[in-house]
Amino acid sequence: MDELIKLIKNTKNVIVFTGAGISKDSGIQTFRDTDGLWKDFDPNVYATYEGFMNNPEKVWRWYLYRYEKIKSANPNEGHYFVAKVEKYSQNFALITQNIDGLHTKAGSKNVIELHGNIHRVKCCACRNKFNTEDVNFSILPPLCECGGLLRPDVVWFGEALPYKELQLAFSYAGTAQLAIVIGTSCLVYPAAEVPFIVKRNGGAIIEINPEKTPLTDYADLHISKVDGNFYKEINNKLDL
Structure with a gap:
């Protein structure tokens, strides 16, 4: 020391x-530890663009669960x-x-x-970004003003x-x-x-x-x- x-x-x-x-x-759970997130959740489902587009509501429910835990963390x-x-x-x-x-x-x-940052979302179409706390999640998946799908502003597997x-x-x-x-x-x-x-x-x-x-x-x-x-x-x- x-x-x-x-x-x-x-x-x-x-x-x-x-x-x-x-x-x-x-x-906040890690990803690769023995008790990490990828032990119970398939990253191909929850952390790829293809997984998101296949079932955006499912992926958003998972991210909102994580977002609430992170938001209250110190x-x-x-x-x-x-x-x-x-x-x-x-x-x-x-x-x-x-x-x-x-x-x-x-x-x-x-x-x-x-x-990226889970406290932001971005539009899959127009690429505009918004604060997660300002998004209406009463209907999933949330949509941008332009009509495009909103996604978490994080980097998924396979993305640059x-x-x-x-x-x-x-x-x-x-x-x-x-x-x-x-x-x-x-x-x-x-x-x-x-x-x-x-x-x-x-x-x-x-x-x-x-x-x-x-x-x-x-x-x-x-x-x-x-x-x-x-x-x-x-x-x-x-x-x-």
């Missing part, structure tokens, strides 16, 4: 790269840790694969969302990541001296390429994850004993 704190306080260019694991202590110590790291860095970016918006809720400012956000993430990774990687399996590309860009350019990688991942062997430090107490302790030390 002391090595991590020293790096945070003495490194100018830092990125943090997060996945579903960081939100687990906020009561950031945990891990989210607040990331927000503290940003305050120490001169050139910082938080690159997240999460769609829950909890990093922003915790106070993070420069947030790059690679997989938003170009602007991806290029921005790669740009920050290319100049980062340190990448702190938290709660991601590093299996979903092209997002998983982010920490490897840092490594190829001579930066250090700290992986915070109870499980080993394809990134672990490349990490300069792997922290596996991770829980709320770990983040609480490190947050207290960063406040000193």
Whole structure:
């Protein structure tokens, strides 16, 4: 932990790269853990454009269930840790694969969302975007003013990541001296390429994850004993 704190306080260019694991202590299920969402729900049905078009009402009911859970969730110590790291860095970016918006809720400012945000919807026809809370869900699936189907503004399997956000993430990774990687399996590309860009350019990688991942062997430090107490302790030390 002391090595991590020293790096945070003495490194100018830092990125943090997060996945579903960081939100687990906020009561939000991960996807690939033994108790993850994909254990009980087929991603081909609930997380592809084809699955949505085949049964948009079914997919929307699932997303609204998740949306209500996420809307009532609060950031945990891990989210607040990331927000503290940003305050120490001169050139910082938080690159997240999460769609829950909890990093922003915790106070993070420069947030790059690679997989979208469940708090937004977009039209399949005109591509206009709206806040989820402003949409009338009394009839499913909801429709846009143009008559097109509204869908969650998230990236599904088989879809391209938003170009602007991806290029921005790669740009920050290319100049980062340190990448702190938290709660991601590093299996979903092209997002998983982010920490490897840092490594190829001579930066250090700290992986915070109870499980080993394809990134672990490349990490300069792997922290596996991770829980709320770990983040609480490190947050207290960063406040000193």
